[in-house]
Amino acid sequence: MAKLTIRDLNVRGKRVFLRVDYNVPLEEKNGQMVITDDTRVKATLPTLRMLIEQGGRLILAAHLGRPKGQKDPSMSLRPVAARLADLLGRPVAFVDDCIGDKVEQTANALKEGDVLLLENVRYYSEEEKNDPAFAEKLARVADVYVNDAFGAAHRAHASTEGVARIVAQRGGQCAAGLLMERELKFLGDELENPARPFVVILGGAKVSDKIKVIDRLLDKADAILIGGAMAYTFRLAQGYKTGKSLVEPDKVDVAKAALEKAKARGVKFLLPVDDIVATPVKTDQLDKKGKPIIDYQNSRTNSDMNCPDDAAGLDIGTATIDAYSKEIAKAKTILWNGPMGLFENKLFAIGTNAIALAVADATEKNGAKSIIGGGDSVKALNKAKLGDKVTFMSTGGGASLEFLEGAVLPGVAALSDK
DSSP, rough: BHHHHHHHHHHOOOOEEEEEOOOOEEEEEEEEESSSHHHHHHHHHHHHHHHHTTEEEEEOOOOOSSSSSSOOOOGGGEEEEEEOOOOOOOOEEESSSSSSSSHHHHTTTTOTTTTEEOOOOGSSTTTTTTTTHOOOOHGOHHHHHHHHGGGGGOOIIIIIIIIIHHHHHTOOOOOOOHHHHHHHHHIIIIIHHHHSSSSEEOOOOOHHHHHHHHHHHHOOSEEEESSSTTHHHHHHHHHHOOSSSSGGGHHHHHHHHHHHHHHHHHHHEOOSEEEEEEEEEEEEEEOOTEEEEEEEEEEEEEEEESSOOEEEEEEOOOOHHHHHHHOOOHHOOOOOOSSSSTTSSGOOOOHHHHHHHHHHHHHHHHOOOEEOSSSSHHHHHHHHHOOOGGSEEOOOOOHHHHTTOOOOOHHHSOBBOO
């Protein structure tokens, strides 16, 4: 069902409550929190500019991090307001709360084209509970509701679903922003009837994270290329040894069923024919997130389908890169979600980078439509400086996956139908 977008609205003089995804990475530098990647902020600029030109009075709401209902200064959106003002070339007002008298007074004083950013909605635990009373307080400054936060659309939270429902009940309009519109177009409409051959590349750690996507895409794809640690659950299903590789033994039946379905439907289902393996050695150190740091020793190419007992598979090998690149070169539509290995470690990033290059080449040279399903695949493309060489990169991680699975996203369902 097509949803109303901001192109269909008349917002002149109206208070537009705009949910954006400003969950950006921050780092402390000289006692100040500084944005290290403003991609998500830049992605909303077309929507903001259109609403400003239309004379809307913009009230922006967003979350940042997981403050768990506490006012944690390290997760304040204040640095985002400053960066947004730079990018827009106009002042952006900021209120250190998202509900209450101060918010209402500042919002009501906005003139046409003015922009106000509210403080982190997750400073209140009621946000994630989609508490009706909290949603009502947020909605007090909303004549019109716009959602441009696709990355949060799979959550039924107060700012993504509750406010929209209240505005709609009052007879107000609820529309998608331009970024949300693009997400729905590329991850939805474009993949409904893809130009063929349609090649799907799936990586990442777990089969369990992707099995619904695999199942749904087996009905549409001409070829599915598997990489990342999830490949080892498929190898286990085929009776091979997986050494110390990350596997899900309880998902072997699921992997077998996917292989059988692919065969029955005539879908090429390619698994790695070689890999880069290394011996994991525990250290006593923890990373920034408190996870144990593993040292990988004796990195080498393994051309046997069985993984050595002392080693873990951490990337696809050159023969697999060649086979996958040939398949990608034939594609007219490409969907990529998930890295081919432990790409954060440069020793095991070669496969992911090679696939990124193959996708970019197919787009530029053969006119393929390449759609990148968010998360680590986007990180990998940006790291390889190939982000501008593909057709579309989703801003959603979990939202992209759920949408590709065919799930109804609460933040999309809450918008008005055309």
